[in-house]
Amino acid sequence: NAGVTQTPKFQVLKTGQSMTLQCAQDMNHEYMSWYRQDPGMGLRLIHYSVGAGITDQGEVPNGYNVSRSTTEDFPLRLLSAAPSQTSVYFCASSYSYSGANVLTFGAGSRLTVL
């Protein structure tokens, strides 16, 4: 049981490049989400999904796209990377969207945009 798997663990991009952060979970969780974590800012929600085919914006969605074609996968796309997107990105999932909504986090993807 792998839990939540994020790839890559580290990535360096140049301004304007695009890339996709991958997230996969094998727990049959309906709810999946992406956060970014910056010093002094805590965890900020980027996008989330309550099930396959359904996505919604969080607190800081600009510059990011998501899609949810399967229950297992929830990729995060950076269309044109900017230095302000340098951060640690965490994918998290939970069994349901209501109630306790206890999140299981991945190990993180550390992105640097030059």
Add this chain to the structure above:
Amino acid sequence: QKEVEQDPGPLSVPEGAIVSLNCTYSNSAFQYFMWYRQYSRKGPELLMYTYSSGNKEDGRFTAQVDKSSKYISLFIRDSQPSDSATYLCAMRDSGNTPLVFGKGTRLSVIA
């Protein structure tokens, strides 16, 4: 005013000390309260979960919720160097809304 306020620390204590970590919040609709622990360069992991008011104990850890004061606490007894981590509070209401996180408190337990 942010929905959830948490002192970022850092907090440094000697081994064996009792540690108190706290969060305040403004949304009286919050019903579910959690504490996550995050080791350096790792993802957060759930430490404690409490529904509504009251206390919950798990080994050396006790979570308290005071809804009348909009205040939650995490106590760590007999703190150990392995408790050195960032502790994030998180909470949400009973509807379909995402978790709201505090910014986290960085704790160092010195041997």
